[in-house]
Amino acid sequence: MSMIKVEHLTFSYSTSHDLIFDDVSFQIDTDWKLGFVGRNGRGKTTFLNILLGKYEYEGKISAAAPMEYFPYQVTNQDRWTLEVLQEICTDAQEWELIRELSYLEVEAEVLWRPFNTLSNGEQTKVLLAALFLKDGRFLLIDEPTNHLDTMARQRVAAYLKRKKGFILVSHDRYFLDGCVDHILSLNRADIQVQSGNFSCWMENFQRQQDFEMAKNQKLKKDIGRLQQAARRTATWSDRVEASKRGAYDKGYVGHKSAKMMKRAMAIQERQKQAIEEKSALLKNAERADVLKISPLVYRSDTLVTFDEVMIFYSGKSICPPVSFTIRSGERVGLDGKNGSGKTSLLKLLVGENMDHTGVITLGSGLVISYVSQDTSWLQGSLTDFAKKSQIDESLFKTILRKMDFERIQFEKDMKEFSGGQKKKVLIARSLCEKAHLYVWDEPLNFIDMYSRIQIEELLLEYSPTMIFVEHDKAFKERIATKEVLLG
Numbered sequence: 467m468s469m470i471k472v473e474h475l476t477f478s479y480s481t482s483h484d485l486i487f488d489d490v491s492f493q494i495d496t497d498w499k500l501g502f503v504g505r506n507g508r509g510k511t512t513f514l515n516i517l518l519g520k521y522e523y524e525g526k527i528s529a530a531a532p533m534e535y536f537p538y539q540v541t542n543q544d545r546w547t548l549e550v551l552q553e554i555c556t557d558a559q560e561w562e563l564i565r566e567l568s569y570l571e572v573e574a575e576v577l578w579r580p581f582n583t584l585s586n587g588e589q590t591k592v593l594l595a596a597l598f599l600k601d602g603r604f605l606l607i608d609e610p611t612n613h614l615d616t617m618a619r620q621r622v623a624a625y626l627k628r629k630k631g632f633i634l635v636s637h638d639r640y641f642l643d644g645c646v647d648h649i650l651s652l653n654r655a656d657i658q659v660q661s662g663n664f665s666c667w668m669e670n671f672q673r674q675q676d677f678e679m680a681k682n683q684k685l686k687k688d689i690g691r692l693q694q695a696a697r698r699t700a701t702w703s704d705r706v707e708a709s710k711r712g713a714y715d716k717g718y719v720g721h722k723s724a725k726m727m728k729r730a731m732a733i734q735e736r737q738k739q740a741i742e743e744k745s746a747l748l749k750n751a752e753r754a755d756v757l758k759i760s761p762l763v764y765r766s767d768t769l770v771t772f773d774e775v776m777i778f779y780s781g782k783s784i785c786p787p788v789s790f791t792i793r794s795g796e797r798v799g800l801d802g803k804n805g806s807g808k809t810s811l812l813k814l815l816v817g818e819n820m821d822h823t824g825v826i827t828l829g830s831g832l833v834i835s836y837v838s839q840d841t842s843w844l845q846g847s848l849t850d851f852a853k854k855s856q857i858d859e860s861l862f863k864t865i866l867r868k869m870d871f872e873r874i875q876f877e878k879d880m881k882e883f884s885g886g887q888k889k890k891v892l893i894a895r896s897l898c899e900k901a902h903l904y905v906w907d908e909p910l911n912f913i914d915m916y917s918r919i920q921i922e923e924l925l926l927e928y929s930p931t932m933i934f935v936e937h938d939k940a941f942k943e944r945i946a947t948k949e950v951l952l953g
Contacts, residue, residue, distance in 0.1 A: 468496045470517075470604070472657075474525040477509075477516060484874060486512055489525075490657050494633075494650065496531045496604050499626065501642040501664055502635045504652030505870050505914045506886030510635050513652070514606045531604040531631070538593050543582035547592060550581045555599040566595035569625050586613030587804040591622065598629055605632040609885070611641055612911045615804045616937045620644065637886075637915050639664055640939040668915075755868035757897060757920060761930035764902040766829055767794050769931060770815065775824035777810040784810065787824060790950045792903065797925065798933040799942050802952030808935045809839060811952075812907050815933070835901035839908045839935075841888035845881040851891065857898035865894040869917050885912035893921065904932035910941060 475490040486509040494500060504510050516523055517533050540550055551563055564574045570591040576584055584592065590613055597605055607626075611619050623644030626634065633650060636642055642649075642664035649660050649667035660667050774787040785807035792798055800808040814820045815828075816836045844851070848866070852859040863876060869890045875883070880891060889912050896904060910918055922944050925932070936942055942949075 468530040470494050471528040476524040492659050497630050498648045499646045500633045500648045500650045501646035502633050502650045507884045508652050534603040534605050536607040547581045548577040551596040554596040558599040585804050587618045607634045611638050757924040759897050759928045760900050762900050762902045769829050769903050771827040773825045777807045778821040785952050797947045799946035799949045800935045806953035833901045835896045835899040835904045837892045837896050837906040837909050844888050855895050862898050889913050904930050906934040910938050
């Protein structure tokens with residue numbers, strides 16, 4: 467056991483004057499299993515890079531344990547998986563690798579396959595297993611769930627629960643609850659550490675916000691009342707001063723004036739104290755402004771029909787025949803293992819050329835809005851993106867502001883955005899589009915939990931017809947009105 471101490475950490479990028487961290491101090495134990503949460507673009511990955519020594523900063527960080535980062539970059543993916551893993555953990559024995567993979571329910575035979583033939587989920591699991599075999603390392607695990615299906619997330623959570631000594635960046639509420647014992651929260655004003663899982667932290671955080679909100683409202687009323695009292699006292703004081711002129715008993719009038727002055731000073735002091743108390747509140751308040759969407763109403767109850775549809779890659783089917791219907795008002799969730807064809811079905815639906823059998827019947831004149839899983843192509847300004855997408859720029863940026871974009875982000879190139887910010891760009895575009903059917907492919911990848919809840923409330927309020935793929939269990943349970951299981 468050792469401690470990592472962060473003292474008066476201050477950091478900003480050389481290309482910007484905006485402080486990412488401002489005089490932040492806290493400490494953590496290297497035996498803890500820490501979930502690292504916070505809004506997109508607020509500095510979670512930046513903090514991990516600071517711990518890794520990649521950036522210069524002001525303040526002091528003391529850490530006895532060496533750090534290791536996930537995802538590990540595999541430079542040559544043509545090699546056998548065993549060779550890749552032995553490069554990561556040079557002292558690990560083959561039997562140890564097989565043991566760790568068994569915990570993750572990965573067959574040992576993957577060790578003797580080229581690394582690039584493994585699915586994204588398999589790659590995630592074997593790299594995690596290798597990193598945990600590096601003795602004495604404190605792991606910095608950055609968004610491991612983005613390529614994992616629902617069952618794989620449960621297995622990885624169970625695996626991490628057996629381990630200790632890591633910081634885990636994730637926005638999946640069920641996943642965090644399944645594997646962490648502390649929460650490291652990156653707030654608006656500071657970084658805080660709390661014992662317990664995510665649900666416990668969220669409950670305490672909301673309770674603190676509610677308490678501060680109530681106290682803030684009370685102090686606002688107190689300040690207003692004191693300001694009125696100060697104005698009345700000033701009026702009385704002026705009248706007393708005026709009465710001095712020609713007064714017979716100037717001693718009495720002077721005493722009364724001094725009494726008024728003393729009362730005025732007491733009111734000012736109480737007002738100052740109330741203002742100071744108020745300014746200390748709500749520094750970490752997280753807004754979740756209401757989002758809106760304007761879905762089009764389709765003239766028929768049936769929008770899309772899949773009839774015995776099978777997807778093929780290189781002449782081989784990746785899923786058994788699938789049949790289902792999307793009806794007006796339904797929110798259809800596609801579920802299944804990685805590689806079962808979920809994304810391919812969505813691509814086929816939006817018109818991409820896919821090798822398939824069976825028939826997809828789209829209603830005449832059906833308007834579709836699509837959020838793809840891939841955000842790597844986003845670059846350039848938001849203004850140009852809105853113009854190319856033929857959406858209202860003002861509405862588009864208003865939605866982004868409601869999703870916690872700072873105005874300074876509007877001036878940046880999108881290639882500088884975090885993964886979560888890029889995904890918010892695609893969701894904001896979709897919310898600007900008036901469509902009969904919304905097709906969203908893993909819309910929550912990288913997106914912070916505040917925005918996830920915000921999007922959930924939007925979909926429940928407006929009930930757009932949609933089909934989606936999403937592995938966040940909490941989201942699926944609230945949003946899907948019908949589930950289609952593939953594979």
